[in-house]
Amino acid sequence: MAKFKYHVLVCGGTGCRASQSETIAANIKRAVAENNLANEVQVIKTGCFGFCEKGPVVKMVPDNTFYVQVTPGDADELVLEHLVKGRKVKRLLYVDPETHTAVSDSKHMDFYKKQLRIALRNCGFIDPENIEEYIARDGYSALGTVLEQYSPEKAIEVVKASGLRGRGGGGFPTGLKWELTRKSKAEQKFVVCNADEGDPGAFMDRSILEGDPHSVLEAMAICGYCIGADKGLIYIRAEYPLAIKRLKIAIEQARKYGFLGNDIFGSGFNFDVTIRYGAGAFVCGEETALIHSMEGKRGEPTVKPPFPAQCGYQGKPTNVNNVETFANIPVIFLKGADWFSNIGTPKSPGTKVFALAGKVNNVGLIEVPMGTTLREVIFDIGGGIKSGKKFKAVQTGGPSGGCLTEKHLDLPIDYETLVANGSMMGSGGMIVMDEDDCMVSVAKFYLDFTVEESCGKCSPCRIGNKRLHELLDKITLGQGEEADLSRLRNLATVIKDTALCGLGQTSPNPVLSTLDNFPEEYEAHVKEGKCPAGQCRALMQYVIDPNLCVGCTLCSRVCPVDAISGSKKTPHFINSMVCIKCGACMEKCKFGAISVQ
Template sequence: MAYKKHVLICGGTGCLSSKAGTIAENIESLLVEKGMTEDVQVIKTGCFGFCEKGPIVKIVPDNTFYVEVKPEDAARIVEEDLIKGEKIETLLFRDPVTKKRVEDSDHMDFYKKQQRIALRNCGLIDPENIDEYFGNRGYQALGKVLTEMSQQEVIDEMKLSGLRGRGGGGFPTGLKWQFALNNAADQKYVVCNADEGDPGAFMDRSILEGDAHSVIEAMAICGYATGATKGLVYIRAEYPLAINRLKKAMAQAKEYGMLGDNILNSGFNFDIEIKYGAGAFVCGEETALIHSMEGERGEPTSKPPFPAESGYWGKPTNVNNVETLANIPEIILNGGQWYKGIGTEKSSGTKVFALAGKINNVGLVEVPMGTTLREVIFEIGGGIRNGKKFKAVQTGGPSGGCLTEKDLDVKIDFDSLTAIGSMMGSGGMIVLDEDDCMVAVSKFYLEFTVEESCGKCTPCRIGNKRLLEMLEKITKGNGTMKDLELLKELSETIKDTSLCGLGQTAPNPVLSTLNNFWDEYVAHVKDKRCPAGSCEDLLTYSINDKCIGCTACARVCPVNCIAGKVKEMHVIDTEKCIKCGACYDKCKFGAIDRG
């Protein structure tokens, strides 16, 4: 049916939790009521990326982009936009810098510098309708390799593309496929690693929610190239929407002959099953993941042998993460040289980041490799919230490091980030401002890695626990200069001696903050002071001369440590103060100092 307009509504996890499903239902019922169902189609898509402003409703073909839509706005969208053709000013995005309303996504800074390859269909198609994937060149790449290319030709194209693993390791994808092809066996496997567990990261989950067919197609292509007939998707059970859409996509692909026996009458057989993870971060490491799929403890093993030689049930196994796979159909259709022309010499293509933290524009961004941190944070991200000063950005999640203002013009690629003490990782990017304590940030990530350690090797199991204890000691005001020396020494030892990537990279946040924020550590140790005013045990509350004696602070103090008469300046008894912050939050006149 030729519709005059389409109403695209974000159907990602974030927007659905904010009643995007109700918005879709309301618009559909109004279209039925007004007899407009033959002119307008409502489609629930995957994530648009601009998660901060969800729920998002986009009207095409004019690309009107409505943000923070509520269920009660459905009537206005139908009456004013779809019937009268008028833009609803109050639902348009307001630029945080210019304060002007922007009508369409093409003119939004958030999207201007993005190049969407892995996310190409997210926010564009109905992920539960295989026909829409077909309409966007879906499964053409699979058809091409099965009818026009040999196994080696497919792998050569992947090598030419320069695609490197997007799960964190950055290993050349074509080379990994070559190893799997070269190892002969009666059975081989293709594994999709969808065990995304970095704090603040949601790239892979969003791809599976918005474009699961691209991953299925890529796995089949990999299976053909490496000689594998069996695929497995290892995904966290806590991602129900992604699992549901993946299941539907697999069923549709099988119904249309894109999975199963004799695909496209080529004689090639390939099928996929789902394996569920219980949320262990260490199972993102490929050997731990494989053991988990086999029903064993999710613990890594030393390599070699690599999975391409001996993986799932001892058979040659190729493991790629979701984002890596999502690039592959486009590489096959456009050629490896096309992909190689995007990005930098040693890091080709694009990278998806989950941009979060103290930033105006939070969401998923996909940019060419070589884009600078400054461009991502201050152009795409719209700068720091509330006019605060930029302090640092943590790239690579708990495995990465904190970068400062001096690093803002560094190009984002695998080697450049590693050279300055951080890493690409899977794509988490958390922005910090002047109110963030870097010692506390290190402690936060160490708490995570200590919790997620599988415990197999002593450096990670014991060493990271000792690091965390020292950081806790420092943030409570009990640290010594000797502790700072031990922090660095122990961190370097853990990096050198841990068994897998979790332990080897766990000290990165500590080392990077020690290098870049040494004075802040010293202030905690020598002055017993947190410069950012974040560590509660080091805070001191006092009242300044802005106090008008309104008594609001005294009335909320749970331990009655604030004294003073009405309309006279009050005083805090620091001996009794429990540093709860209730007075600071209650005061409307900026009369409470915290530091």
């Protein structure tokens, strides 16, 4: 293998690829060759660095210079200045928004300071399409150790002792799940990796699969050994073409190196992995629905028990874990259960990956120890709210979760605390909202999603959620009455108590949590016919302040329905009967004369 003096790491995650990171990598490669550095500099396309807000990201190793918002046109300068002349390209460095100074090493950035990367340990460090880079970071040595030195029972004890809990949302102890599947007697068992990341606004699992697919394969093999299965299946969303491509490459390479296949490490243990595709159904994240989908059927859930651990895929005992859960497994064996259980909180050990998105300055993928507060995540790592607006709510747990507010900001993040406060961990989506977001509309948005994604098997979910949505729709249209609020609460509670599966039981959470935390906002809609956030169109009225209007006519020209009248240099007027409330006039007005009432 050639020895390189420099490695140029270019982010190849979906977000950065959408901003031409592939062209950047190609241009850097070309510039490296043109400067006769091809023997000294290696250009690597890695998985996601996490700092998606500032993408595309390029990192120089060994000096760890972190360049942000790079464009294909910057490639020549980066190579000539940084690699040839040894000078940093200052204009592409990250500028700390508070001190206004350039920070060159990512470990000094606020975004990374409070993070601890376990599941994401290799994302952004290695080339996910090259198994040797994974091996160089101790890849597959956990599998080797387990096969040579541990009995399956002893290995399960390690997972149990680590305290690892399912990262897909439920938080079920992983070791216990493995033990239950091991105890089920059958000729054939299966290991399933749930990569059907359906929460809108969540991209943790996708980033792990794109950035470090081998860690998941290694963990699945360890799981197979523990429970006595020789077949693994990965159920992945068809919407993730890049993750699928990298998984396929990883499986091929692992087979070639003998980490998958027959007689792994000469231990006599056989294990192989195949891929099954989802086809866009949120409910398939539920494990019984997922199993039916893998069998080529409609992804409808069934009543548990029997649990998949007893009767799963093709009626055989099946262990289903989520991508992030698996990504933690190899490290637990390498560093020990004690090391892992000392991170985080006693009841929720380890770390959690979150996809931080919405109205926050630093959108991206982060991993923090359990017990970190929401405030630290949103304000220290996330850099606070965009455009200096006021924080209003943070939504965790996706369509099954709830909205938490200002008063919850100092709560530690762990499974129990979030549930006790009306939300849930979920798979790790975290959407930040500001003062401009109407909480009734947000609840309606989630219900919209649930109504569309409900499989229709049980009536509380199929009909109940539809009715909930209708009530919310009525309120946002300004036709709500006070009694609707208690109707909402009653119906939501009934659905929660009676729906068949996890989707239905949690679908009213966005409604209940917003009702609890923002009662005044609901009341303003039904009592005063007002939307305090100014988002519900039917309740809005655009008006022009005659004192500020100079009569430039810009608004009347941009109005698509000719609702604005007035002659040049005299104050204009909006006819609210004609106005469709599109907001185009307000965006165009340079004098701030138009407001919403």
